[in-house]
Amino acid sequence: MAKRAAPEVNAGSMADIAFLLLIFFLVTTTIEKDSGINRKLPPMEENEEDVIIKQKNIFTVLLNKSDQLLVEDEIMEVKDLRAAAVEFLDNGGDGSCDFCQGAKDPKSSDNPDKAIISLKNDRETSYAAYITVQNELVAAYNVLRNRRALQVGSQKGFSDMDFVTMQKNYKDVRWVGNKEKLKAVIDQIKVEIPQKLSEVQ
Amino acid sequence: MSKFKKKKDGGLAPINTASLPDIVFMLLFFFMVATVMREDTLMIKNALPLADQVEKLDKKNPISYIYMGKPASGYEKYGNVARIQLNDKFASVGDVAAFIAAERGAMREELIPFLTVSLKVDKEANMGIVGDVKQELRKVNALKINYTTGAGEALTNMQ
Numbered sequence: 001m002a003k004r005a006a007p008e009v010n011a012g013s014m015a016d017i018a019f020l021l022l023i024f025f026l027v028t029t030t031i032e033k034d035s036g037i038n039r040k041l042p043p044m045e046e047n048e049e050d051v052i053i054k055q056k057n058i059f060t061v062l063l064n065k066s067d068q069l070l071v072e073d074e075i076m077e078v079k080d081l082r083a084a085a086v087e088f089l090d091n092g093g094d095g096s097c098d099f100c101q102g103a104k105d106p107k108s109s110d111n112p113d114k115a116i117i118s119l120k121n122d123r124e125t126s127y128a129a130y131i132t133v134q135n136e137l138v139a140a141y142n143v144l145r146n147r148r149a150l151q152v153g154s155q156k157g158f159s160d161m162d163f164v165t166m167q168k169n170y171k172d173v174r175w176v177g178n179k180e181k182l183k184a185v186i187d188q189i190k191v192e193i194p195q196k197l198s199e200v201q
Numbered sequence: 202m203s204k205f206k207k208k209k210d211g212g213l214a215p216i217n218t219a220s221l222p223d224i225v226f227m228l229l230f231f232f233m234v235a236t237v238m239r240e241d242t243l244m245i246k247n248a249l250p251l252a253d254q255v256e257k258l259d260k261k262n263p264i265s266y267i268y269m270g271k272p273a274s275g276y277e278k279y280g281n282v283a284r285i286q287l288n289d290k291f292a293s294v295g296d297v298a299a300f301i302a303a304e305r306g307a308m309r310e311e312l313i314p315f316l317t318v319s320l321k322v323d324k325e326a327n328m329g330i331v332g333d334v335k336q337e338l339r340k341v342n343a344l345k346i347n348y349t350t351g352a353g354e355a356l357t358n359m360q
Contacts, residue, residue: 008214022227034264034319035255036349044339067359079356123329127269127322128358130331131250131348135355138254171257 037134042198057109059088059117063133065124078132085140089115089193099148099192112144112193120200137197144193149185156185163189244279245270245286250324251353258347262315265304265343267297269330270323283326285334294330297337317345324358 061081062070069076071084089112092100097111109115117137121130146162153161158177161169163186169175170182247270258264268286272279285292287300305313318338322331338346 006213009217022230034258034347034349035352036258036319036347037252037254038256038317038345038347041335041339041344041346043342043344078359121328121332123327123332125328126324126359127326127328127331128250128324130328131252131324131350132355132358134348135252135254135350142254167256171259 037131037138039134039197053116054110054114056093056107057114057116059085059109059115061117061119061133061137063119063121063125063129065122067126067129069133078129078136081133081136082140082143085117085137086143088117089140089144091115099151116196116198118198118200138195141193141195145189148189148193152185152189156181158182158185242289243268243286244273244276244289244291245284246273246323246325247321248324249321249349249351250355250358252348252350252355253353254355255350255352256347258317258319258349262317263304263308263312264317264319264347265301266319266321267300267334268321269326269334271325283323283330285330294333294337297334298341301338301341301343315345316343317347318343319347319349321349 060070060072064070069078069081071081072088076084087102088109090100090102091105091108092102092111093104093106093108094110095104097113100111102108119133119137121133142164146164149158149161149163149166153159153166158166158181166182166186169177170179170186245268247268269283270286271281271283272291279291285294285297287296292300301316301318305316308316320331320334335346338344
């Protein structure tokens, strides 16, 4: 057999392939972003007027130095906190909240607007425990907001979208839809179920 | 005559390297885009706790980072209780106000109200130091904070 020289590979399209790959990666990679729990600190004001809040509208969460949890004067496991907070917020004791599905217990909160969660921690509390509790409390609000979003959204043309998805879509530049209308729905839910989380210093 | 002509024997044809620059540039661009510059060298342990109800930190708004945690290995001489790190050095609680003022001075004026302070706190740190920093932030009216966490199941933090 005659030995043949290998034919030269045409490399003219290599650059095209390279650019194709480049564009593919450019489009698909997302730079990892930091994420976390957003909070707003109360401003420093010499506000001496005490606002009177009914005891039944306050949900006290106490985290001691060995990371044990005391909720409404009862010891509780962290995993039960979310359900307890939802129950408290969703109570709707005075009947003014038409979307609440709670027990309407007169001894618990009046409505989600009045309900306040008070979180107190010790200096020795570990940060991990604190974040876990914060996370569970935010989760409780999100449970209610998601439920409300499904109700409101279906009337306003955003069906099958819970609150978290709504917020994500609102920030997403690629989302096609009426952002102004979505913003109105988000704001409405935020007003109906405000995050009233107070931290005791 | 031609039947037994020796085939031209040049060995293998040389590989065309004309597109090598393209490949190199492609890699270069890829890494340029995908890498995130580390802003500070950490001198502390910084294992963030996990949470699942998180929101993304918006890069459109200015962010200042405050790190807290125990000094990392190599920095044991700074003790074994949680400390604050601002930029590249250890700091005390009293330095937080100056740090925020410096951060504000470096940014455009219209963005100042949108400054978010990202607290990157080691999960073994105590709340005492975090509370002190929060109090300092309130004093300088930097009220938007973000407890930066990893993504994951929050209940695993406490085990």
